[in-house]
Amino acid sequence: METTNLTYESAYKxxxxxxxxxxxxxxxxxxxxxxxxxxxxxxxxxQTKLRATETEVNKIIKQMENPPA
Structure with missing residues (x-):
């Protein structure tokens, strides 16, 4: 599959x-x-892009909830 320069928005379109x-x-x-x-x-x-984004967002939220001491 050609994914060079493919964004979620362009793929969805x-x-x-x-x-x-x-x-x-x-x-x-x-x-x-x-x-x-x-x-x-x-x-x-x-689907792969959404899963990766979800993982990244969850990681950021976890860091915000538990900031380093």
């Missing part, structure tokens, strides 16, 4: 566009599998 194309049947059968695969990769990227 592309995912939304793919979903819209599939829902409106604007995707030909010839490229449907390709679009579904790309959507799967984007979902995985977004």
């Amino acid at each position: 592309e995912l939304t566009e793919i979903a819209q194309e599939i829902e409106t049947e604007a995707v030909s059968v010839d490229v449907l599998a390709e679009k579904v695969k790309r959507a799967s990769d984007l979902i995985e990227f977004c």
Whole structure:
């Protein structure tokens, strides 16, 4: 999956566009599998990004609650 310079926002936007194309049947059968695969990769990227962000935020909160003595 191409993730160079990919941000959560751009991945989510592309995912939304793919979903819209599939829902409106604007995707030909010839490229449907390709679009579904790309959507799967984007979902995985977004989930990974969200988990990493959650971990980082929790770490910051924990540091704020227990400042070094």
